[in-house]
Amino acid sequence: MYSSVITVRTGSMPTVRDITGEAAEFVSGHGDGLLHVFVPHATAGIAIIETGAGSDEDLLLALDAALPADDxxxxxxxxxxxxxxxxxxxxxxxxxxxxxVGGKIALGTWQSICLVDPNGDNPTRQVRFSFLAG
Incomplete structure:
Protein backbone atom coordinates (compact mmCIF):
# COMPACT_ATOMS: atom_id res chain seq x y z
CA MET A 1 0.00 0.00 0.00
CA TYR A 2 1.14 3.51 -0.86
CA SER A 3 -0.01 6.40 1.35
CA SER A 4 0.42 10.17 1.60
CA VAL A 5 -1.02 13.04 3.65
CA ILE A 6 -1.96 16.45 2.29
CA THR A 7 -2.84 19.59 4.23
CA VAL A 8 -5.99 21.41 3.16
CA ARG A 9 -6.80 24.95 4.26
CA THR A 10 -10.54 25.16 4.89
CA GLY A 11 -10.69 28.56 6.60
CA SER A 12 -12.94 29.89 9.32
CA MET A 13 -16.36 29.23 7.71
CA PRO A 14 -18.14 25.94 6.92
CA THR A 15 -16.91 24.73 3.56
CA VAL A 16 -17.01 22.00 0.97
CA ARG A 17 -13.55 21.83 -0.62
CA ASP A 18 -12.98 19.87 -3.84
CA ILE A 19 -9.84 17.71 -3.48
CA THR A 20 -10.33 15.66 -6.66
CA GLY A 21 -7.25 17.19 -8.31
CA GLU A 22 -5.00 16.27 -5.39
CA ALA A 23 -6.45 12.74 -5.33
CA ALA A 24 -5.99 12.34 -9.11
CA GLU A 25 -2.37 13.45 -8.83
CA PHE A 26 -1.81 10.94 -6.02
CA VAL A 27 -3.06 7.93 -8.06
CA SER A 28 -1.58 9.01 -11.39
CA GLY A 29 0.61 6.27 -12.82
CA HIS A 30 -0.36 3.67 -10.22
CA GLY A 31 -2.46 1.41 -12.47
CA ASP A 32 -5.54 -0.39 -11.18
CA GLY A 33 -6.57 -0.54 -7.54
CA LEU A 34 -8.46 1.29 -4.82
CA LEU A 35 -8.06 4.82 -3.54
CA HIS A 36 -9.01 5.33 0.08
CA VAL A 37 -9.51 8.93 1.22
CA PHE A 38 -9.62 9.53 4.98
CA VAL A 39 -9.83 12.69 7.07
CA PRO A 40 -8.52 11.98 10.61
CA HIS A 41 -10.62 14.64 12.32
CA ALA A 42 -13.69 14.32 14.56
CA THR A 43 -15.48 17.21 12.84
CA ALA A 44 -15.01 16.69 9.10
CA GLY A 45 -16.07 14.24 6.41
CA ILE A 46 -15.55 13.15 2.82
CA ALA A 47 -18.38 13.41 0.27
CA ILE A 48 -18.63 12.37 -3.37
CA ILE A 49 -20.81 15.09 -4.91
CA GLU A 50 -21.15 17.47 -7.83
CA THR A 51 -19.51 20.85 -7.26
CA GLY A 52 -19.75 24.20 -8.98
CA ALA A 53 -23.49 24.01 -9.73
CA GLY A 54 -24.69 24.77 -6.23
CA SER A 55 -24.66 21.25 -4.79
CA ASP A 56 -21.79 22.08 -2.45
CA GLU A 57 -23.73 25.02 -0.99
CA ASP A 58 -26.88 22.85 -0.88
CA LEU A 59 -25.00 20.25 1.14
CA LEU A 60 -24.00 22.87 3.73
CA LEU A 61 -27.60 24.13 3.89
CA ALA A 62 -28.92 20.57 4.33
CA LEU A 63 -26.41 19.92 7.10
CA ASP A 64 -27.43 23.17 8.81
CA ALA A 65 -31.08 22.09 8.63
CA ALA A 66 -30.33 18.62 10.02
CA LEU A 67 -27.64 19.76 12.47
CA PRO A 68 -28.34 23.36 13.55
CA ALA A 69 -25.49 25.28 15.18
CA ASP A 70 -27.37 26.13 18.35
CA ASP A 71 -27.24 25.29 22.05
CA VAL A 101 -8.54 2.12 -13.38
CA GLY A 102 -5.37 2.71 -15.36
CA GLY A 103 -4.14 5.30 -12.87
CA LYS A 104 -7.36 7.35 -13.01
CA ILE A 105 -10.12 7.57 -10.41
CA ALA A 106 -13.29 6.04 -11.85
CA LEU A 107 -15.63 8.90 -10.93
CA GLY A 108 -18.85 9.71 -12.77
CA THR A 109 -19.00 12.72 -15.06
CA TRP A 110 -20.18 15.18 -12.39
CA GLN A 111 -18.68 13.55 -9.30
CA SER A 112 -15.96 15.15 -7.21
CA ILE A 113 -14.19 14.12 -4.02
CA CYS A 114 -14.86 16.78 -1.40
CA LEU A 115 -13.70 17.54 2.11
CA VAL A 116 -16.72 18.70 4.14
CA ASP A 117 -15.70 20.91 7.05
CA PRO A 118 -18.39 22.73 9.05
CA ASN A 119 -15.96 23.60 11.85
CA GLY A 120 -14.51 27.09 11.53
CA ASP A 121 -12.48 26.57 14.72
CA ASN A 122 -9.89 24.49 12.79
CA PRO A 123 -8.80 26.27 9.59
CA THR A 124 -6.52 23.47 8.33
CA ARG A 125 -7.17 19.75 7.89
CA GLN A 126 -5.13 16.71 7.04
CA VAL A 127 -6.36 14.24 4.42
CA ARG A 128 -4.74 10.84 3.96
CA PHE A 129 -4.75 9.20 0.52
CA SER A 130 -3.96 5.50 0.42
CA PHE A 131 -3.64 3.37 -2.72
CA LEU A 132 -4.05 -0.37 -2.69
CA ALA A 133 -2.92 -1.94 -5.97
CA GLY A 134 -5.24 -4.49 -7.50
Missing part, protein backbone atom coordinates in the same frame (compact mmCIF):
# COMPACT_ATOMS: atom_id res chain seq x y z
CA UNK A 72 -29.03 21.91 21.89
CA UNK A 73 -25.74 19.96 21.85
CA UNK A 74 -24.21 18.44 24.99
CA UNK A 75 -20.73 18.72 23.51
CA UNK A 76 -20.14 22.43 24.21
CA UNK A 77 -16.48 23.44 23.84
CA UNK A 78 -15.46 25.70 20.96
CA UNK A 79 -17.76 28.01 19.01
CA UNK A 80 -21.49 28.12 19.82
CA UNK A 81 -23.15 25.06 18.30
CA UNK A 82 -19.82 23.26 17.84
CA UNK A 83 -21.35 20.06 19.21
CA UNK A 84 -23.09 19.57 15.87
CA UNK A 85 -19.69 19.42 14.17
CA UNK A 86 -18.92 16.33 16.22
CA UNK A 87 -22.12 14.66 14.99
CA UNK A 88 -21.29 15.38 11.33
CA UNK A 89 -19.23 12.19 10.71
CA UNK A 90 -22.39 10.13 11.38
CA UNK A 91 -23.96 11.89 8.37
CA UNK A 92 -20.90 12.50 6.17
CA UNK A 93 -18.41 9.69 6.78
CA UNK A 94 -14.75 10.61 7.32
CA UNK A 95 -13.71 8.33 4.45
CA UNK A 96 -14.48 7.16 0.92
CA UNK A 97 -13.06 4.32 -1.17
CA UNK A 98 -13.02 4.64 -4.95
CA UNK A 99 -11.93 2.43 -7.84
CA UNK A 100 -8.86 3.41 -9.81
Missing amino acids: RWRHRHGSPGHGRDHVLPAFVAPYATLPV
